[in-house]
Amino acid sequence: MQETPRKVFLVGLTTSQANLTYELEELGNLARANNLDPVETFTQKLERPNPATYFGKGKVEEISAAVTTYDVDMIVANDELTPSQIRNLEKATNATVVDRTGLILDIFAQRAQTKVAQLQVQLARLQYQLPRLRTSMSITLDQQTGAGGGGFTSRGAGETKLEQSRRRITAQMVHIRQELADLEKGETTRSAQRQNNDLPNVALVGYTNAGKSTLMNRLLARFGIGASNDDSKQVFEKDMLFATLNTTVRQLTLPDKKQFLLSDTVGFVSKLPHSLVAAFKSTLQEAASADLLLHVVDVSDPHYQDMMTTTNKTLQEIGVSGRPTITVYNKADRTELVFPEVTGENAITISALDIASQDALIDLIKQHVFKDVAVVNLHIPFDKGNIQAQLAAKHTFLQEDYDDTGTLITVELSTNERETFKDYIV
Ligand SMILES: Nc1nc2c(ncn2[C@@H]2O[C@H](COP(=O)(O)OP(=O)(O)OP(=O)(O)O)[C@@H](O)[C@H]2O)c(=O)[nH]1
């Protein structure tokens, strides 16, 4: 059963580049996803954060007073704070201070389903926790990760105890890295096998909650193996932040037998902690090696442009750049926009829930990933029936005829396939 949400303050700074309205709305969503209830927001305009207390002195006093008035015991900060900023703010306000990074790590920890995701998140948390052992948040983290055994509850705890915790965490990190390396070896093999498969690889990427998994499921229901009869191939979709943490790859077969692989990936949010970005780099290999990215955008969100910028920045950070991309403006059913509508070579407005939209998107994907196909004529001797079967499994023949020695086939082949079957091309 869900406990009553804990009341918190959201606090943030307007620095020169920040879009604080967008970031605070996002922070509120992150807080709510952690069962926190933001009751008030405090902001201040500063060139850069105060190195000691994040806010200036006056603001800290204002917040301290409000902590008493509102009877709030937790403050959520919009940036990643330094360990000493957290400690000083906690001392001044008498409340627990959590930063954006801590919140995101907690959500990921709750959502992680697979062994790899769990280890990656745990590693990221320990890395975050290590320099923060003397903040009150680390006590909660301790209990959750079992890292420090929930050992010290007062800030005056002895250096030895602190040293012990540090050592334990470091040892745990070494262990997890080893376990991950072992697990990833298996994953690399699988991914290499897929590459041999020769099928174009299309990856769904985008901001969290944009509708990536929904789109994947709708397309799978129609074009997946076994199609709608097979629910086990469906991925998890839900109206929540970070519903998906691990990458799923599925094969789609279109009515004309053209095939491609579609992968669903973790969603992004601004200021995604570096430790998590690093941790999920390997999970995001599918996106990095994709022939085509579908950048899914929730166009019904007033902040969708900021979300697009966030996604592009994150992709760059994980080393995915210069990939051919289609921007998919999704959830148009919640707006006044016309859909489905192709708006240029690389953009389309759709609703993932709408069949006509799915078809229009598939057409656009085909134009991109099968653009190297060409019509060829093949002559296959009668004793090479296996070659003909191989082709028939993947293609609808445009024409089929016979002569004395074999079958004459007209079919669309990709560059790779034209190479494979070059002996039969006439
Ligand atoms: N109205 C409407 N809702 C949609 C559409 N696409 C997705 N949704 C809803 O949006 C919510 C989030 O969808 P998901 O598919 O889980 O989003 P995601 O991009 O996979 O999110 P993460 O896994 O968190 O990154 C769900 O409640 C969906 O039903 C759409 O085209 N129209």
Ligand SMILES: [Mg+2]
């Ligand atoms: Mg998802």
